[in-house]
Structure formats: C-alpha cells, structure tokens
Amino acid sequence: MKEKRQAKILELIRKRDVETQEELSAYLEQEGFVVTQATVSRDIRELKLTKIATENGRQKYAVLTDADTSLMDKYVRVLQEGLVSIDIAENILVIHTVSGMASAVGAAVDAMKLPELLGSIAGDDTIICVIRFGEAAEKIKKILLSLGK
Numbered sequence: 001m002k003e004k005r006q007a008k009i010l011e012l013i014r015k016r017d018v019e020t021q022e023e024l025s026a027y028l029e030q031e032g033f034v035v036t037q038a039t040v041s042r043d044i045r046e047l048k049l050t051k052i053a054t055e056n057g058r059q060k061y062a063v064l065t066d067a068d069t070s071l072m073d074k075y076v077r078v079l080q081e082g083l084v085s086i087d088i089a090e091n092i093l094v095i096h097t098v099s100g101m102a103s104a105v106g107a108a109v110d111a112m113k114l115p116e117l118l119g120s121i122a123g124d125d126t127i128i129c130v131i132r133f134g135e136a137a138e139k140i141k142k143i144l145l146s147l148g149k
Contacts, residue, residue: 005033006043010063013049017060024061075108076147083148084125088137093129095144102127114140 005028012018012027021040028035044061051059082101087094097105106122109129116136120129131137 006047009043013061019060078104078108079148086141091131091134091137095127097125099125
C-alpha cells in the first residue's frame, strides 16, 4: 500500500502544483487513499520532496534526486561560509560576501534556479542580482538569508 501511495504522490506532484500537505492529502483521498497528516509528512520525507518556487511566485512540492540533494547541500554550505549581508535596491539584490567568495556564492544563487532571479554578476566580495519584479526581491532575500544561517 505504501509503495502505491508514494507512487501516486509522485504522479500528483508531477501533474499539479501541490503547495501544502493538506492539499496533497485531499488529492490522495480523491484517488481513494485514506491518509493522515503524519503519513503524508513521512511520505514527503521518505520521497525527499522539497518545495521549490514556481513561476508565479508560489511554491510547490518537487522531487530532489540524490545528486540534487548533494548539490543543494554544497550551495547551502557556500552560502553559510560566504554570505555577509544582503541589501535591496528596487529589483536588485546587493549581496556582500567574504572577500574572494562572491563568485562561489553567485554560482550557488544562480544554481538554485529561482524563477524570479534573472541573473547575477559577481566581483570579489559583492554580487548584483537582478530580480524580475521588485516585490520578489524581499522573498529571495529571505530565502538566501535562511539558507545562509
């Protein structure tokens, strides 16, 4: 039963933008599965699902492969080691890093493939990131600061 339920979860998140555990539970119940919040939470953890940003600025569940997990861990370490501060100017993030770390931190930020991020330019200790919309700049700042802790 567990294998069938988890296969259905993978199918659902590939077909739909599932944002919450409650939403996922409702879809599973529509498909005939009786689930609890604890079961769905455990399945999400076992399937290594994570939330990613969508093009409309919302979030959805997606599958992280072992390679993705390993890379994301590296990006988080780079942010933790190199990030000093982030400032916002309209739709531009100015990221300050430890001297010599801007290129690595910029590459980590770019690799996250945040849909609101159009691109970045790195110097020695400063990165300029152009954000598609000004209101998304604060969201990206929060994401990066939370990962860089």
